[in-house]
Amino acid sequence: MQSKILSRRDLDFLLFEWLDVESLTTRKRFEDHSRETFSAALDTAEQVATDLFAPHNKKSDNNEPHFDGTTVTIIPEVKTALDAFAAAGLLAAGQDYEFDGMQLPSVMEKATVAWFTAANVATSAYIFLTVANANTLLKCATPRQVEQYVRPMFAGQFFGTMCLSEPQAGSSLSDITTRAEPDPVDGADGERQYRLTGNKMWISAGEHDLAGNIVHLVLAKIPGPDGRPIAGVKGISLFIVPKFVLDENGAPGEHNDVVLAGLNHKMGNRGTTNCLLNFGEGKYKPHGKAGAIGYLVGNVHQGLANMFHMMNEARIGVGLGAAVLGVTGYLHALDYARNRPQGRHPAEKDPVKPQVAIIGHTDVRRMLLAQKAYAEGALALVLYCARLVDEQRSAESDEARRHAGQLLDFLTPIAKSWPSQWCVEANSLAIQVHGGYGYTREYNVEQFYRDNRLNAIHEGTHGIHGLDLLGRKVSIQDGALFRAVSAEIGKTISNAREHGASAELQAYADELDAIWQRVATVTAALYAAGDMNKTLANASVYLEAVGHAVVAWIWLEQAMLAERQLTSAADTDQDFYRGKLQACRYFFKWELPKVGPQLALLASIDTTTLDMQDAWF
Amino acid sequence: MQSKILSRRDLDFLLFEWLDVESLTTRKRFEDHSRETFSAALDTAEQVATDLFAPHNKKSDNNEPHFDGTTVTIIPEVKTALDAFAAAGLLAAGQDYEFDGMQLPSVMEKATVAWFTAANVATSAYIFLTVANANTLLKCATPRQVEQYVRPMFAGQFFGTMCLSEPQAGSSLSDITTRAEPDPVDGADGERQYRLTGNKMWISAGEHDLAGNIVHLVLAKIPGPDGRPIAGVKGISLFIVPKFVLDENGAPGEHNDVVLAGLNHKMGNRGTTNCLLNFGEGKYKPHGKAGAIGYLVGNVHQGLANMFHMMNEARIGVGLGAAVLGVTGYLHALDYARNRPQGRHPAEKDPVKPQVAIIGHTDVRRMLLAQKAYAEGALALVLYCARLVDEQRSAESDEARRHAGQLLDFLTPIAKSWPSQWCVEANSLAIQVHGGYGYTREYNVEQFYRDNRLNAIHEGTHGIHGLDLLGRKVSIQDGALFRAVSAEIGKTISNAREHGASAELQAYADELDAIWQRVATVTAALYAAGDMNKTLANASVYLEAVGHAVVAWIWLEQAMLAERQLTSAADTDQDFYRGKLQACRYFFKWELPKVGPQLALLASIDTTTLDMQDAWF
Structure with missing residues (x-):
C-alpha cells in the first residue's frame, strides 16, 4: 500500500536520480556507504515512522502536555517512539562513527528525518532540537563538554533545547536581559561556572521527563566592569545550563535552578511542550545557592555567532518540516479523492448514473496538482539545500565548497520561508478536497494545516x-x-x-x-x-x-x-x-x-x- | 475605547455615507425609521455583543459541546447570550411588526448581526440558522405552519436548522436518499403528515437544549408510484420535522423520532453543535409508531427551489461572517501592533535606544494594511449586497427591483467566496503580526483563523x-x-x-x-x-x-x-x-x-x- 506519510518513489527520484546522492560514496567520509545502505536507512525510517510516530499523531494533538504546577505529563507513546528512534541509532545518523553515528550525508539524514516529521511533527521536535543543540556544541564546545553533553544527546540519554527568546525580546535578540554572573566558586568538578538569572520564552521541549536530562543552550549577557550588561548583540554569550547539574561522575545530579513557569497552548504542534522557563528564581539551590548554574560555551560575547550555526541548520529543518507536512497532506487528499464518490461530470445529465470519485472533477485535480507542485517543489528545494551542505563540507576543491556555501547562504531564507508559505496553502487545499470532513478532527488534514502554520513564525518570521x-x-x-x-x-x-x-x-x-x-x-x-x-x-x-x-x-x-x-x-x-x-x-x-x-x-x-x-x- | 469587535466608524461610513441607508426611510415599510433608530439598533448590538457574546468566545472554543450518548451539554453562557439576543427583539429585527419585528431594512439587519458574528461566530450560528429557517418558511409555508413554527422562532422559543446534506451526498443533493412516506393517519391536530427515514450530516445546531424545540427543515424524497424515490433533484421535497411534535395546543409534546447519532469535532466553530442526525430509526415512537413525523412545506418536488431562498440568504450570511472575522482579527492585530515594543528601525544602530512599537515596522504596516483592504473591502461588498436585497424588495419601480435582483444574483457567489478566501488570509496575517503569541490560544487571533476556515466549505464550496x-x-x-x-x-x-x-x-x-x-x-x-x-x-x-x-x-x-x-x-x-x-x-x-x-x-x-x-x- 502507498504510504500516506511520504512518497518513497519521489524520494528515490530526488535523491538518486536527481541529486545523485550515490556519487557522495566516493568521498572519504562516506566511503562505507552505498545505494543499499542509503536505502536501508530510508526503509528503517519509514518503518519506525509508520509504526511508532504516525499512530499517536492525533492522540498527541488531542492530549497536549499537561502541567499541574509541578510536573509535565506527556502521553506515553511519545517516549516509546523517541526511544525507538534513538535505539535505531538515528539521533546520530549524520555523525562520526566516534559517536556511534552512521556518517550519513546531510541530504540522506534530512531525507531520513523527513519520515518522522511528516508522520508526527510534534514528537519529532524533541529530536530536531536535540540534534541541533548537539551540532552547535560540536562546533564550539570544549572536548570535555562534548563528552559530558553531546555524547549522551546522540545516545538519546539527554535531550536538548535552544533558549534564545525572552518575553520582551522575541525577534530582537539584542534586547535580551538574562544575566550570567561568574560564580566565585568553581563547580564540584572544578569547571568554571556562572549563575544565570532571567526568563526565557517559547522554549520548545523545555520541560519533560522523556530523557534523563535536558541540556539548555542559553543566550545570556555577562555584565561588564560596571556591573551592567553590554548593550546590543555584542554582549551575548552562550551557556550550557543542564536541568540537572552533573555530578562528579557526569551523571545528572542536583536539580538546577531552572523552573517551568508555564506552558504555551498552541494552535498546532500541541504535542511539543513549549515553555516559559525561569532561570535563577531560587526555587532550587544547586550547590547550596540560588541561580541557575551554567557553563560558558565558546568565547565570551560570541554567543550569537555560535548560535547561528544552529539557526541556519534549523531554518533548513523548518523548511523541511513545512514541505513534508505539505506532502503528507497531499497524499491524504489524494487517497480521499480516489475513494470518495460525489457528483457527476458536467456533461452527465442522468441522475441515476453512479456518482464518480471526486478525483474525476477537474477542480479537485486542480487542488491536487497545486498541492503536488507546492509540496514536491518545496521538498526538492530543501533536499537540494541539504545536498549543498554536503558539498560545503566535503567537496574536493575549495572553490566547490565555497560555491556551495554561497548558494546555501542565499537559498536558506527561501528554503525556510517558501515551504512555510505554500505548503500551508497546500494543506488548506487538502482540507478543501475533503470538504466538510476535512474541517473535522475526525480526519487528519486539519491538524497538518494547524501544525504547519507555525513554520512562518519560528526560526525567524x-x-x-x-x-x-x-x-x-x-x-x-x-x-x-x-x-x-x-x-x-x-x-x-x-x-x-x-x-x-x-x-x-x-x-x-x-x-x-x-x-x-x-x-x-x-x-x-x-x-x-x-x-x-x-x-x-x-x-x-x-x-x-x-x-x-x-x-x-x-x-x-x-x-x-x-x-x-x-x-x-x-x-x-x-x-x-x-x-x-x-x-x-x-x-x-x-x-x-x-x-x-x-x-x-x-x-x-x-x-x-x-x-x-x-x-x- | 475602540472596540476590537468591529469599527463603528467604518460601519457608519459604509451604511450612512456610502449606501445612504437613511434614504430607505422614505419607503413605506421603513417609514417609522430614521438615522436615530438605525443607530440605536447598532448601539444595542454593540452592547449585547460586547457584554454577552465576546466574553465566552474563547471559553466556548475550549469547551465544545459534549455528547454523552444521551444529552448534549453546552456551556451556560451560550443560552444566556441567546436569550438576551431574543429579549432585545433582534431575532425578528428585519421582520414585520406582526411578528414583533422591527422592520429594519436588510442592510441594517445584517449590520446589526455583524456585531454578534464578529464577537462569537459559534454562538451566533444558532441565530443565523433560526432566522434563515424562519425566512424560508415565510416564503412557502402555510399560514398555520407560520403560526406554529415561525412565530415561536422569531420569539426565540424555538430554534431552527437546515437538513440538506447526507453522508453520501454532501454537495450533490440529487443523491440524497432520505425518504418521506405519507402517513396513512393524520396528525393529532388533523394535519397531513409524513414519516421520514434517513441520515442527515453536517447539521449545525442540530441538537441542544437552548430552546424549547428545534424546527428541522429537511430535504427528502417522496417515493413515486413504484415505491422508489424519483432520481435527481426533481424528486426532492421540503419538510418541517420538529424535535418535539406539537401537541393540540401547539406546544412541544412527544419526542419525534429524530436522534443525534454523533457530533462532528471541528477545527473551529467549536461552540456550534454539528450533528449527524438519524431520522426514523425507531428510538422514539411518536404517535405510537417509528418514523420521524414531518409536514410538507410548499409543493411536492419543489423542495430544492424552496430551499434556495434560504441558501442565497445564507450565502450572503457566510460572506458576512467571513468578512467580520477578518475585521475583528485586524482590529486585534492593530491593537497588538500599537502596544508591543520590539526591535528598532533599520537606520537605528544604537541598541540602547528603546524598542519601537511594531507598528513602526513597514512590514507590520503591510500586514495591517492588507488586512484592512481585505476585511473592509469584504464587509463593504457584503453590505452592498444586503442593500441590494432591500432594493429588490422595496424599490419603487419594477425595473429597479429587477436590476437589483440581477446584480444580487451575479454577486452572491462572489460575496460568499471572496471574503471566505481573503479574510482567512487576513486572519493569517493577524497571527503573523502577533508572532509566536498569535499562534497560541492565550490570544484570540488563532481562533478567528480556525473559525474562518469553514467559510470556504459550507453553503457551497x-x-x-x-x-x-x-x-x-x-x-x-x-x-x-x-x-x-x-x-x-x-x-x-x-x-x-x-x-x-x-x-x-x-x-x-x-x-x-x-x-x-x-x-x-x-x-x-x-x-x-x-x-x-x-x-x-x-x-x-x-x-x-x-x-x-x-x-x-x-x-x-x-x-x-x-x-x-x-x-x-x-x-x-x-x-x-x-x-x-x-x-x-x-x-x-x-x-x-x-x-x-x-x-x-x-x-x-x-x-x-x-x-x-x-x-x-
Missing part, C-alpha cells in the same frame, strides 16, 4: 527572512551569492537549450531566463533607491517573488530529468514521470506568472506601506 | 461557486446579469472621470475599466471554447479573478467618497478618510495586478488540470 535576503544576502560579498545562484540557474537554462529538452521545456527555460533577468534588474533598482527604508520596505514581496522563481527553476530541473528518464522508463514508471512533467507545467502556467506583478511592484519602489500612518488605521 | 458564476450566472438571461454588473461598474468609472476625482483615482478607474473589459473578453472566449469541460475547467480561477475586480470596484467607490468627504471633514475625521484612500491605493497597487496572470491563464483555455490523469499523481 517571514518578514525577517525577507530582510535577510534583500538586505543582506544579495549584497554581501559584493553580490557573489546572487551571482552564484544566477550561474546555477543559467546552467539549467543552457542545458534545456543545448541538450535536447522538448520545445515545451525550452519555452519554460526561456520564461525562467526572462524572470530571473527581471529579478536582477529589480534588485539593482531597489538598491539604487538610495534609501534603505525604501529599498527594504517591500522585502517580503521580494522574498516571495524570488522564492517562486527559484522553485520554478527546481521544477524545470525535475522536469528535464523526468523527460529524459521517460524515454527509457518501464511502463510502470511512465506515470510517475508524466506526473512530474504535469506538475512542472502547472508551476510554469499557474504559478510563475504570479511573479510578474510582484516584480513590477518592486520595480516601482512602491511606498504604499511605508507611507501608511498609524493614525490612518 | 469555493469550487461550486466558481461553477455557479461561470457556468450559470454569466450566461443566464442571455448575459443580462453580467451586463447589469458591467453597467454599475461603468457608472463608477464615469463618475471618477466626470466628477472631479483626483488624478490618482481616475488612473485607478482606468485600470478597473481595462480589467473589466478583459473580464468580458475572457468570458466570451471561455464560452467560445465550445466544450463545457474546457469552459468550466478553471472556473475557480475565474471566480477569484472576477472577485478581485469586483472588490477593486468597491474600493474605488469607497475611495471616491472618502476623497469627497475629506474636503469638508473635521480634523478628527481626516485620518479615517486617509486610511480609506490608502487601503484603496493598496488594493490597486498590490492586489488588482494579481488578476492579470489569472485572466491570461483563462484566456489561453488552459487544460493543465483537465488533462491531468489520476495515475500521474
Whole structure:
C-alpha cells in the first residue's frame, strides 16, 4: 500500500536520480556507504515512522502536555517512539562513527528525518532540537563538554533545547536581559561556572521527563566592569545550563535552578511542550545557592555567532518540516479523492448514473496538482539545500565548497520561508478536497494545516527572512551569492537549450531566463533607491517573488530529468514521470506568472506601506 | 475605547455615507425609521455583543459541546447570550411588526448581526440558522405552519436548522436518499403528515437544549408510484420535522423520532453543535409508531427551489461572517501592533535606544494594511449586497427591483467566496503580526483563523461557486446579469472621470475599466471554447479573478467618497478618510495586478488540470 506519510518513489527520484546522492560514496567520509545502505536507512525510517510516530499523531494533538504546577505529563507513546528512534541509532545518523553515528550525508539524514516529521511533527521536535543543540556544541564546545553533553544527546540519554527568546525580546535578540554572573566558586568538578538569572520564552521541549536530562543552550549577557550588561548583540554569550547539574561522575545530579513557569497552548504542534522557563528564581539551590548554574560555551560575547550555526541548520529543518507536512497532506487528499464518490461530470445529465470519485472533477485535480507542485517543489528545494551542505563540507576543491556555501547562504531564507508559505496553502487545499470532513478532527488534514502554520513564525518570521535576503544576502560579498545562484540557474537554462529538452521545456527555460533577468534588474533598482527604508520596505514581496522563481527553476530541473528518464522508463514508471512533467507545467502556467506583478511592484519602489500612518488605521 | 469587535466608524461610513441607508426611510415599510433608530439598533448590538457574546468566545472554543450518548451539554453562557439576543427583539429585527419585528431594512439587519458574528461566530450560528429557517418558511409555508413554527422562532422559543446534506451526498443533493412516506393517519391536530427515514450530516445546531424545540427543515424524497424515490433533484421535497411534535395546543409534546447519532469535532466553530442526525430509526415512537413525523412545506418536488431562498440568504450570511472575522482579527492585530515594543528601525544602530512599537515596522504596516483592504473591502461588498436585497424588495419601480435582483444574483457567489478566501488570509496575517503569541490560544487571533476556515466549505464550496458564476450566472438571461454588473461598474468609472476625482483615482478607474473589459473578453472566449469541460475547467480561477475586480470596484467607490468627504471633514475625521484612500491605493497597487496572470491563464483555455490523469499523481 502507498504510504500516506511520504512518497518513497519521489524520494528515490530526488535523491538518486536527481541529486545523485550515490556519487557522495566516493568521498572519504562516506566511503562505507552505498545505494543499499542509503536505502536501508530510508526503509528503517519509514518503518519506525509508520509504526511508532504516525499512530499517536492525533492522540498527541488531542492530549497536549499537561502541567499541574509541578510536573509535565506527556502521553506515553511519545517516549516509546523517541526511544525507538534513538535505539535505531538515528539521533546520530549524520555523525562520526566516534559517536556511534552512521556518517550519513546531510541530504540522506534530512531525507531520513523527513519520515518522522511528516508522520508526527510534534514528537519529532524533541529530536530536531536535540540534534541541533548537539551540532552547535560540536562546533564550539570544549572536548570535555562534548563528552559530558553531546555524547549522551546522540545516545538519546539527554535531550536538548535552544533558549534564545525572552518575553520582551522575541525577534530582537539584542534586547535580551538574562544575566550570567561568574560564580566565585568553581563547580564540584572544578569547571568554571556562572549563575544565570532571567526568563526565557517559547522554549520548545523545555520541560519533560522523556530523557534523563535536558541540556539548555542559553543566550545570556555577562555584565561588564560596571556591573551592567553590554548593550546590543555584542554582549551575548552562550551557556550550557543542564536541568540537572552533573555530578562528579557526569551523571545528572542536583536539580538546577531552572523552573517551568508555564506552558504555551498552541494552535498546532500541541504535542511539543513549549515553555516559559525561569532561570535563577531560587526555587532550587544547586550547590547550596540560588541561580541557575551554567557553563560558558565558546568565547565570551560570541554567543550569537555560535548560535547561528544552529539557526541556519534549523531554518533548513523548518523548511523541511513545512514541505513534508505539505506532502503528507497531499497524499491524504489524494487517497480521499480516489475513494470518495460525489457528483457527476458536467456533461452527465442522468441522475441515476453512479456518482464518480471526486478525483474525476477537474477542480479537485486542480487542488491536487497545486498541492503536488507546492509540496514536491518545496521538498526538492530543501533536499537540494541539504545536498549543498554536503558539498560545503566535503567537496574536493575549495572553490566547490565555497560555491556551495554561497548558494546555501542565499537559498536558506527561501528554503525556510517558501515551504512555510505554500505548503500551508497546500494543506488548506487538502482540507478543501475533503470538504466538510476535512474541517473535522475526525480526519487528519486539519491538524497538518494547524501544525504547519507555525513554520512562518519560528526560526525567524517571514518578514525577517525577507530582510535577510534583500538586505543582506544579495549584497554581501559584493553580490557573489546572487551571482552564484544566477550561474546555477543559467546552467539549467543552457542545458534545456543545448541538450535536447522538448520545445515545451525550452519555452519554460526561456520564461525562467526572462524572470530571473527581471529579478536582477529589480534588485539593482531597489538598491539604487538610495534609501534603505525604501529599498527594504517591500522585502517580503521580494522574498516571495524570488522564492517562486527559484522553485520554478527546481521544477524545470525535475522536469528535464523526468523527460529524459521517460524515454527509457518501464511502463510502470511512465506515470510517475508524466506526473512530474504535469506538475512542472502547472508551476510554469499557474504559478510563475504570479511573479510578474510582484516584480513590477518592486520595480516601482512602491511606498504604499511605508507611507501608511498609524493614525490612518 | 475602540472596540476590537468591529469599527463603528467604518460601519457608519459604509451604511450612512456610502449606501445612504437613511434614504430607505422614505419607503413605506421603513417609514417609522430614521438615522436615530438605525443607530440605536447598532448601539444595542454593540452592547449585547460586547457584554454577552465576546466574553465566552474563547471559553466556548475550549469547551465544545459534549455528547454523552444521551444529552448534549453546552456551556451556560451560550443560552444566556441567546436569550438576551431574543429579549432585545433582534431575532425578528428585519421582520414585520406582526411578528414583533422591527422592520429594519436588510442592510441594517445584517449590520446589526455583524456585531454578534464578529464577537462569537459559534454562538451566533444558532441565530443565523433560526432566522434563515424562519425566512424560508415565510416564503412557502402555510399560514398555520407560520403560526406554529415561525412565530415561536422569531420569539426565540424555538430554534431552527437546515437538513440538506447526507453522508453520501454532501454537495450533490440529487443523491440524497432520505425518504418521506405519507402517513396513512393524520396528525393529532388533523394535519397531513409524513414519516421520514434517513441520515442527515453536517447539521449545525442540530441538537441542544437552548430552546424549547428545534424546527428541522429537511430535504427528502417522496417515493413515486413504484415505491422508489424519483432520481435527481426533481424528486426532492421540503419538510418541517420538529424535535418535539406539537401537541393540540401547539406546544412541544412527544419526542419525534429524530436522534443525534454523533457530533462532528471541528477545527473551529467549536461552540456550534454539528450533528449527524438519524431520522426514523425507531428510538422514539411518536404517535405510537417509528418514523420521524414531518409536514410538507410548499409543493411536492419543489423542495430544492424552496430551499434556495434560504441558501442565497445564507450565502450572503457566510460572506458576512467571513468578512467580520477578518475585521475583528485586524482590529486585534492593530491593537497588538500599537502596544508591543520590539526591535528598532533599520537606520537605528544604537541598541540602547528603546524598542519601537511594531507598528513602526513597514512590514507590520503591510500586514495591517492588507488586512484592512481585505476585511473592509469584504464587509463593504457584503453590505452592498444586503442593500441590494432591500432594493429588490422595496424599490419603487419594477425595473429597479429587477436590476437589483440581477446584480444580487451575479454577486452572491462572489460575496460568499471572496471574503471566505481573503479574510482567512487576513486572519493569517493577524497571527503573523502577533508572532509566536498569535499562534497560541492565550490570544484570540488563532481562533478567528480556525473559525474562518469553514467559510470556504459550507453553503457551497469555493469550487461550486466558481461553477455557479461561470457556468450559470454569466450566461443566464442571455448575459443580462453580467451586463447589469458591467453597467454599475461603468457608472463608477464615469463618475471618477466626470466628477472631479483626483488624478490618482481616475488612473485607478482606468485600470478597473481595462480589467473589466478583459473580464468580458475572457468570458466570451471561455464560452467560445465550445466544450463545457474546457469552459468550466478553471472556473475557480475565474471566480477569484472576477472577485478581485469586483472588490477593486468597491474600493474605488469607497475611495471616491472618502476623497469627497475629506474636503469638508473635521480634523478628527481626516485620518479615517486617509486610511480609506490608502487601503484603496493598496488594493490597486498590490492586489488588482494579481488578476492579470489569472485572466491570461483563462484566456489561453488552459487544460493543465483537465488533462491531468489520476495515475500521474
